[in-house]
Amino acid sequence: MRELKLMKGNEAIAEAAVRYGVDGYFGYPITPQSEVMETLMLMKPWETTGMVVLQAESEVASINMLYGGAGSGKRVMTSSSSPGVSLMQEGISYIAGAELPCVIVNVVRGGPGLGTIQPSQSDYFQAVKGGGHGDYKLIVLAPASVQEMADFIGLAFELAFKYRNPAMILSDGVIGQMMEKVEFDEYRKRWTEEELIKNNPWAATGKTPDRERNVITSLHLQAVDQEKLNHKLQAKYREIEKSEVRYETYMCDDAEYLIVAFGSSARISKKSVELARTKGIKVGLLRPITLFPFPYREIDAYSEQIKGILTVEMNAGQMVEDVRLAVSGKVKVEHFGRMGGMVSSPDEVEEALEQKIIGG
Amino acid sequence: MIDIKDIIKPENLVFKKSKVLTDMEMHYCPGCSHGVVHNLIAEVIEDMDIQNSVIGVAPVGCSVLAYNYLHIDWHEAAHGRAPAVATAVKRLMPDKFVFTYQGDGDLAAIGTAETIHACNRGEDITIVFINNGIYGMTGGQMAPTTIEGMVASTCPAGRDLKRDGYPIKITEILATLPGTCYVTRQAVHTPGSVRKTKIALRKAFENQIAKKGTSIVEVVSTCNSGWRMTPVKANNWMVENMFPVYPLGDIKDE
Numbered sequence: 278m279r280e281l282k283l284m285k286g287n288e289a290i291a292e293a294a295v296r297y298g299v300d301g302y303f304g305y306p307i308t309p310q311s312e313v314m315e316t317l318m319l320m321k322p323w324e325t326t327g328m329v330v331l332q333a334e335s336e337v338a339s340i341n342m343l344y345g346g347a348g349s350g351k352r353v354m355t356s357s358s359s360p361g362v363s364l365m366q367e368g369i370s371y372i373a374g375a376e377l378p379c380v381i382v383n384v385v386r387g388g389p390g391l392g393t394i395q396p397s398q399s400d401y402f403q404a405v406k407g408g409g410h411g412d413y414k415l416i417v418l419a420p421a422s423v424q425e426m427a428d429f430i431g432l433a434f435e436l437a438f439k440y441r442n443p444a445m446i447l448s449d450g451v452i453g454q455m456m457e458k459v460e461f462d463e464y465r466k467r468w469t470e471e472e473l474i475k476n477n478p479w480a481a482t483g484k485t486p487d488r489e490r491n492v493i494t495s496l497h498l499q500a501v502d503q504e505k506l507n508h509k510l511q512a513k514y515r516e517i518e519k520s521e522v523r524y525e526t527y528m529c530d531d532a533e534y535l536i537v538a539f540g541s542s543a544r545i546s547k548k549s550v551e552l553a554r555t556k557g558i559k560v561g562l563l564r565p566i567t568l569f570p571f572p573y574r575e576i577d578a579y580s581e582q583i584k585g586i587l588t589v590e591m592n593a594g595q596m597v598e599d600v601r602l603a604v605s606g607k608v609k610v611e612h613f614g615r616m617g618g619m620v621s622s623p624d625e626v627e628e629a630l631e632q633k634i635i636g637g
Numbered sequence: 638m639i640d641i642k643d644i645i646k647p648e649n650l651v652f653k654k655s656k657v658l659t660d661m662e663m664h665y666c667p668g669c670s671h672g673v674v675h676n677l678i679a680e681v682i683e684d685m686d687i688q689n690s691v692i693g694v695a696p697v698g699c700s701v702l703a704y705n706y707l708h709i710d711w712h713e714a715a716h717g718r719a720p721a722v723a724t725a726v727k728r729l730m731p732d733k734f735v736f737t738y739q740g741d742g743d744l745a746a747i748g749t750a751e752t753i754h755a756c757n758r759g760e761d762i763t764i765v766f767i768n769n770g771i772y773g774m775t776g777g778q779m780a781p782t783t784i785e786g787m788v789a790s791t792c793p794a795g796r797d798l799k800r801d802g803y804p805i806k807i808t809e810i811l812a813t814l815p816g817t818c819y820v821t822r823q824a825v826h827t828p829g830s831v832r833k834t835k836i837a838l839r840k841a842f843e844n845q846i847a848k849k850g851t852s853i854v855e856v857v858s859t860c861n862s863g864w865r866m867t868p869v870k871a872n873n874w875m876v877e878n879m880f881p882v883y884p885l886g887d888i889k890d891e
Binding site: 299337 | 642686689690691692695701702708709710712713715721722723724725726729733749754777790
């Protein structure tokens with residue numbers, strides 16, 4: 278039986294984490310996502326599922342706690358917002374280099390710098406292009422509802438463990454703060470030590486006589502060894518690109534124009550599509566759900582059918598570069614976005630479609 | 638002629654290599670304290686029979702490769718972050734023995750926040766702190782614990798307190814925190830001091846059984862290459878110059 282609740286996106290993250298059987302949450306308060314840790318502290322999951330919840334001294338510490346927890350084969354996660362996620366980049370790079378699974382939630386706010394506490398999508402580049410040092414990729418999921426905030430906890434952990442790679446839920450202040458009804462799965466048990474060792478034989482759980490010692494590291498002093506790891510990582514990323522693209526379409530079958538948008542911009546754009554349709558404009562919405570892997574081929578598949586694409590993002594134009602890559606100049610692609618914590622209205626988006634794509 | 642095989646007999650054995658040590662040749666310079674401390678940790682793990690349930694967290698610095706030498710599970714942490722890594726490992730697996738092995742730059746400069754807060758939370762971990770007053774791996778730069786007047790590549794005329802600040806007595810700072818239960822400063826320059834350090838390490842690991850809080854064993858150490866001294870001269874220099882600033886002995890034992 279799924280249980281129906283009314284809650285904020287941030288609260289849904291916490292509820293879903295406990296229900297999924299997450300072993301540890303490590304975080305540091307930052308607006309607009311502090312409700313995640315606050316909700317967990319109220320839920321006291323250490324009394325029920327045994328989940329550890331710890332307020333760290335900084336985002337630097339919390340991401341390194343994830344490194345330790347993930348290296349132990351545990352399901353561990355953190356959440357933060359843009360400036361905090363910038364602080365985590367060093368640790369994320371180490372986690373990617375050591376091929377460890379974990380989940381990082383970024384409830385994005387406007388930047389650069391201390392910026393604003395209002396919603397934004399200006400961390401797209403940081404999330405999908407690397408963020409920290411070295412050649413690596415995160416698996417990036419973009420929820421567009423409170424329901425998806427909850428559902429993507431499980432999905433993110435599944436993908437993270439399947440590929441031994443950090444996964445990020447790239448949300449924003451709108452989805453984090455808004456309340457919607459959300460259905461939850463039943464509580465799952467956390468792994469027992471035996472299950473954990475069976476599922477993750479690579480984990481540093483104490484060297485028993487039946488196996489070699491496990492060393493969690495991203496250090497390869499010999500260039501030839503480092504390149505070997507780089508090739509392995511790249512092969513993994515190609516496999517993820519082949520198998521894990523997720524996206525959603527709305528009214529695209531007969532579309533002459535396309536809006537491509539993720540997260541809360543996709544919610545707004547859906548309304549804009551409906552507005553445009555009342556004016557007789559045949560426009561559809563394509564919503565990437567995975568930002569890495571990005572639905573390049575799926576967008577390109579519309580190149581023959583459509584006359585133009587508008588990307589809608591709460592930033593200066595970041596995903597638009599990937600959409601342009603997808604269609605390789607075959608179709609005109611323009612960007613519309615508000616910045617600094619401002620959120621577009623459906624009317625603005627519809628107007629931008631008419632001006633930049635249809636009339637432009 | 639006596640054959641070596643006639644000498645290697647159980648009745649002649651006065652010292653043996655710990656089974657917790659791997660067979661890999663250590664990369665440390667001759668005279669370096671790291672090898673001695675590694676050996677002591679291996680012996681303590683063997684004596685306590687905890688090889689199956691101990692997890693080490695290695696630092697960045699010369700001992701970044703500590704995981705090559707001890708036959709246990711390891712995490713190689715980012716520079717300064719070992720106490721945060723160890724915090725999660727211990728919290729998620731409270732029945733395991735968890736220790737960090739950190740140098741002075743790692744523990745007292747870049748990782749100050751992680752060190753102080755892990756100790757302040759009273760994490761049930763053991764912190765082994767190698768203080769040789771210099772950055773060995775990167776070629777002998779000034780460390781937070783470099784003493785006044787001590788020459789390093791980034792203070793070639795010696796540490797100038799006005800310009801560079803004071804050598805930080807991080808161990809004394811950590812002893813002020815209620816979360817720490819055992820804070821001691823030792824050395825490994827004589828057979829006697831090696832034995833004392835082993836006793837200290839054993840106590841620091843045993844404190845994890847009683848869940849008393851964080852234990853810290855500082856080992857005032859030499860870095861012959863970084864100090865540009867022979868091993869013997871480095872030991873003498875350490876006794877004459879380092880010990881007055883970093884006096885040996887227990888700072889806290891509760």
